[in-house]
Ligand SMILES: *[C@@H]1O[C@H](CO)[C@@H](O)[C@H](O)[C@H]1NC(C)=O
Ligand SMILES: *[C@@H]1O[C@H](CO)[C@@H](O)[C@H](O)[C@H]1NC(C)=O
Ligand SMILES: *[C@@H]1O[C@H](CO)[C@@H](O)[C@H](O)[C@H]1NC(C)=O
Ligand SMILES: *[C@@H]1O[C@H](CO)[C@@H](O)[C@H](O)[C@H]1NC(C)=O
């Protein structure tokens with residue numbers, strides 16, 4: 001069952017690449033087992049059962065004791081994933097490029113003239129060249145006063161074997177945590193002013209970062225990946241303990257009728273299920289990846305068109321929502337999905353409807 005879901009998702013995501021020429025990074029297509037000798041040594045050591053952990057210098061060790069960490073253990077080496085951070089703000093419009101092993105370079109840059117940090121993390125098979133990342137980053141820089149960090153882990157994300165990319169996010173999560181640590185300690189940022197936004201696998205990268213470095217202000221999951229995460233324990237995925245406030249937007253979850261690649265279960269304090277969390281209006285069945293992509297489309301719209309509120313209602317499930325059995329909200333008592341939601345007093349599953357195209361927001365239930 002689980003294998004079939006993974007395989008189906010593989011096919012869905014792979015075919016979505018055929019329609020999308022912005023997704024490919026520098027080399028243009030997925031890799032498979034394209035590793036150096038030192039990584040193959042680790043692979044073989046694990047296969048023959050001699051090794052159950054790998055240690056990567058400042059990142060510490062990774063074990064395979066949890067069941068969710070066993071498939072295709074170990075993660076690739078940091079120097080193979082080659083995570084790169086692109087740092088921008090209004091005051092530094094050209095990106096400052098920081099390699100994973102030079103986070104201490106940040107101190108003399110003086111990027112602390114903004115009121116917080118927003119970090120964006122892409123998913124499987126993607127890179128920072130993706131159009132949605134450029135759009136979201138632009139939407140934030142033009143609307144709010146933040147330092148932006150784009151996390152590019154392309155070499156770890158373009159593994160054809162999805163499960164290897166799932167291993168790699170453990171490494172990327174700790175690298176993001178170390179970057180945040182150096183930003184806060186050496187550049188005067190407050191950890192509670194750090195906001196990580198992750199899409200698909202990138203949402204779980206944020207989860208691993210927040211688990212390694214407790215106290216991050218906010219994590220937003222834009223349709224967090226479902227395959228290999230649905231139904232697992234909190235240590236295996238993003239959960240509400242990974243930041244002071246975790247909000248999740250579910251747009252492509254699997255149901256009895258439809259196969260999606262987003263996670264369906266609650267993973268945050270505030271979980272939003274636009275249109276029930278699956279089958280978004282305006283997405284035709286042949287538009288592969290459309291439902292998954294709506295998560296960031298709605299989020300970008302919340303920044304670009306803030307008067308268009310994605311008002312939601314708290315509800316136990318989709319059936320109750322469709323039947324109109326949810327508790328209606330007093331003005332301000334129910335959250336609006338999107339960037340400007342940051343209110344730690346909200347918790348629960350929230351449902352809303354959207355239009356088929358922009359502007360997507362729909363008047364209150
Ligand atoms: C697709 O690739 C072609 C050729 O490289 C380029 O001209 C075009 O702008 C790309 N399309 C998008 C949507 O980026
Ligand atoms: C960072 O890693 C690269 C190889 O991945 C290496 O060439 C470089 O010397 C390292 N830089 C530092 C400051 O350790
Ligand atoms: C950005 O935020 C910083 C720190 O709060 C503040 O000093 C600065 O004036 C702000 N800049 C703009 C353009 O709002
Ligand atoms: C910004 O960073 C500089 C250099 O690290 C530090 O001296 C200064 O106090 C910081 N400013 C704030 C507002 O934290």
Ligand SMILES: *[C@@H]1O[C@H](CO)[C@@H](O)[C@H](O)[C@H]1NC(C)=O
Pocket residue numbers: 190191192193
């Ligand atoms: C960081 O922010 C929190 C919450 O806004 C505040 O309580 C705390 O005092 C701040 N810490 C520093 C060092 O400014």
Ligand SMILES: *[C@@H]1O[C@H](CO)[C@@H](O)[C@H](O)[C@H]1NC(C)=O
Pocket residue numbers: 316317319320
């Ligand atoms: C949905 O929630 C309602 C009210 O809590 C409950 O009665 C119903 O059994 C739930 N339906 C499903 C399919 O879980």
Ligand SMILES: *[C@@H]1O[C@H](CO)[C@@H](O)[C@H](O)[C@H]1NC(C)=O
Pocket residue numbers: 332333334343344345346
């Ligand atoms: C946060 O939510 C609570 C209740 O859900 C509401 O009473 C309060 O006004 C909200 N705070 C802000 C700043 O919107």
